[in-house]
Amino acid sequence: MHVLETQNLTLSYGEQIILDQLNLTIPYGKITVLIGSNGCGKSTLLRSMARLLKPLSGSILLDGKMMSKLPTKEIAQKLAILPQGPVSPEGLTVLQLVKQGRYPYQKWFKQWSSKDEAIVHHALQSTGMTELSDRLVDSLSGGQRQRAWIAMTLAQDTDTILLDEPTTYLDLTHQIEVLDLLFELNEKDNRTVVMVLHDINLACRYAHYMIAVKDKAVYAQGKPEDIINSELVKGVFNLDCIVVPDPVFETPMCVPYGKGRVMNGVKKDVVHVHSR
């Protein structure tokens, strides 16, 4: 069981403190989504949990052990990260890319064991990339490309996967495709998924657990249905909205006020909520 925790975690870029004294526990075997406005530090938090960024102080625990003390390859066998907008080099095939997810298990003379092959094929299969495995990554559509990268992180064969905005630059169809895939990975293999998402409504639909970040701290955390309401949206995003149940899934759905065309000449009154 791989549990991810932060203890008094303080993150900074140079002198500037981004997140201050954070204590968090990421629930095991669930999908957790980090939300917050641009530049609030949610990506920074995710990156630091994957040891891509050294904390200024405090620590991150993986299975109760200080991450900074663990060998980096050992971490890579337990936790995978897909950063935002990865760029593949020219002329790399999907198989060649996905194969590199096996890096933490390989030695220079042992690069393609039967286990490597089985896991890579499984990763290609679960992302629906088997047919495309000989295609060049740069020739794929945005959604396929993102699935190829996710397959690479799956090839790492970890219990925990962190993803930084996996749906950015994708159209709605492909956003759903990618999120469905992650949802299935969680359902079937019980993998812990932690990701940053911009779309709060999709986040509410897929997340078991949500963490809202604001002003260098956690503003709220819990199940979406428990924490997402118009006050939270006002507080975190400074946006006036009403929160209604999603007509399909009954999960919270945020409908912003603001301007726009009005049908039938009737616009509901704006209910101003004050941030906590």
Next chain:
Amino acid sequence: MRKYKSIRAFRDQISFLIDRKAFKYHVLFFFFLGLVFLLSAGMGEQSFSPWKTFNILLGNGSNFESMVVESFRMPRILISILVGIGLAVAGAIMQAILRNPLASPDVTGITGGASVAVVLFLAIFSNESNALTVSVHWMPLAAFIGATIVAICLYLLSWKNGLSPFRLVLVGIGLWALTKALTNLFMILGPIHQAAQANVWITGSVYGANWSNVQILAPITVLLLLITLIMTRHLNIQELGEDIALGVGARIERQRLGLLILCTAFIGSAVAFAGGVGFVGLMAPHIARKLVGSSFGNLLPLSAMIGAILVLLADTIGRTVFLPIEVPAGVFTAVIGAPYFIYLLYRQRNA
């Protein structure tokens, strides 16, 4: 037919995945290199057909014929091949570290550093009558030291909480300009005949290569190639970018340093014996990438062969077409390389 072949031994303890298409290219280019090799060995003031040359090499020629081929031409051919391999592999490594297909040891000043060192060497260790006061065998060492100093400067000046490819490129271009200026300065300060001698060397020429050169360069190149093969999967991971590499557990700072040293060693040894044969480090990996993609297991050996072919062809043309004048190999690699570089820039502009 499947596109890949898995090779496994000792219960998977030794296991690789072979790409059939890339393998075919390797065989093809190996034969091409063999052909150029025979042509080159047969061409010159005394010309033999490739078949005749092949027989001479097998020992079925007259004393005179085998002397021409084996004593005069062979060292030069082998040095061309070894230098081509070194420059091409160094270029491929550089492109992986910097994640930029336009990166090459030329552009980052490492080749330039070797050139400065050689010009300085010629200036310092010459007496009034223009004879060297120390053995010319020390010149490779000077070139290597020069390349290393520039590589260290490159590393230190680019370092700021880690080594960013972007800063490496910027600092590299600065160093390149600096080494160029220093080379010119020392050439002007030195006596005029030395400037001419240095200039041939800087352009890049394997003129005067002999068997003792081969005895030094061959083992160095083989050793460096072996190390590179071991580093292959680190190169592959580096090319996916810093975050991905860190994420899968690569110790990228250490690997970058190791790869930079490897690159410098290749350049230093190649430049030491052939001078600054330009653009090979840029062209060879790029052509190879077009053919077999960017997985380094395929890319490195093919780059090496293409580099060898380029330098060998350039030198063969240089010493045969304009007889009795010898044109340095570097002139031809530059004649093809410079337009190629501009073409690449043009394509990047459109991308």
